[in-house]
Amino acid sequence: MIPLVAVVSLRGRESRTLRVWVPLILLWLLLVPLAVLLSPLIFIVCLICRVNPFRAFSVGWQILRALNDTEVEIEHRSAGVSICVF
Amino acid sequence: MNEHRRQILQMLSEGKISADEAERLISALEDRPPVGSSQNVSESATKARPKYLRVQVDSEEAGHEGPTKVNVRVPMQLLRAGVKLAGLIPQQALNRANQAIHAQGIRFDLSQIKPENLEELIDQLSDLSVDVDQKDREANVKVKVFCE
Numbered sequence: 001m002i003p004l005v006a007v008v009s010l011r012g013r014e015s016r017t018l019r020v021w022v023p024l025i026l027l028w029l030l031l032v033p034l035a036v037l038l039s040p041l042i043f044i045v046c047l048i049c050r051v052n053p054f055r056a057f058s059v060g061w062q063i064l065r066a067l068n069d070t071e072v073e074i075e076h077r078s079a080g081v082s083i084c085v086f
Numbered sequence: 087m088n089e090h091r092r093q094i095l096q097m098l099s100e101g102k103i104s105a106d107e108a109e110r111l112i113s114a115l116e117d118r119p120p121v122g123s124s125q126n127v128s129e130s131a132t133k134a135r136p137k138y139l140r141v142q143v144d145s146e147e148a149g150h151e152g153p154t155k156v157n158v159r160v161p162m163q164l165l166r167a168g169v170k171l172a173g174l175i176p177q178q179a180l181n182r183a184n185q186a187i188h189a190q191g192i193r194f195d196l197s198q199i200k201p202e203n204l205e206e207l208i209d210q211l212s213d214l215s216v217d218v219d220q221k222d223r224e225a226n227v228k229v230k231v232f233c234e
Contacts, residue, residue, distance in 0.1 A: 049176045050176050050177065050178075051174050051176055052174075055173075055174060056174055059167060059170045059171050059173075059174060062163075062166075062167040062170060063164065063167040063168065063171065065163070065167075066161055066163035066164035066166070066167045067161075067164060068161065068163075069137075069138070069159070069161050070159065070160060070161060070164065071157070071158070071159035072157075072158050072159075073155070073156070073157040073158070074154075074155070074156050074157075075153075075154065075155040075156075076152075076154045076155075077151045077152035077153075077154075078151070078152060080155075
């Protein structure tokens with residue numbers, strides 16, 4: 001399953017936390033037509049670089065699927081940012 | 087009869103240990119889960135397959151207001167996919183990288199790295215645990231890398 005939602009949390013110095021839920025599914029829906037349009041170009045680039053385009057697509061898809069449950073948290077002094085992908 | 091139990095009883099009959107000691111040894115044997123039991127198998131299975139690689143950095147510099155903390159959780163699946171991505175590197179790029187590595191005096195051939203070897207390497211990461219603790223006058227830095 002590809003990630004559907006990303007939660008971005010921003011914490012300012014006043015301990016206020018802004019939490020944004022990013023619906024990634026909408027992003028994917030927007031990107032699919034673009035990917036379809038660009039696929040011939042990507043195919044040609046892969047052939048020029050001597051990379052198997054089907055393998056490249058497969059690896060790209062696996063990376064996208066594996067992004068689930070990725071979490072990055074950075075805190076500096078009293079401010080912080082956190083990104084979770086579900 | 088269990089081999090260990092038989093040895094304990096033999097030691098008792100030979101007078102090497104007292105009845106109390108024999109009783110304690112037998113009860114200790116009973117408390118210990120048998121080798122190859124389902125619990126052991128499930129424990130080793132879960133231990134062998136960690137789900138995430140965790141990187142934690144905790145840094146505190148002198149003269150700054152507060153510490154800097156970084157906490158990254160990377161799914162092992164992402165590492166595996168990333169390894170496969172490395173397999174897509176074109177031969178020309180590999181040759182260039184090899185030349186650059188050789189120029190540094192390192193005898194290493196990147197083209198010898200096979201995806202199956204890297205898979206094995208990632209599987210072995212389950213036992214990885216890196217703990218770095220640096221303390222000096224200017225900074226106090228702790229880095230932890232482990233699988234969970």
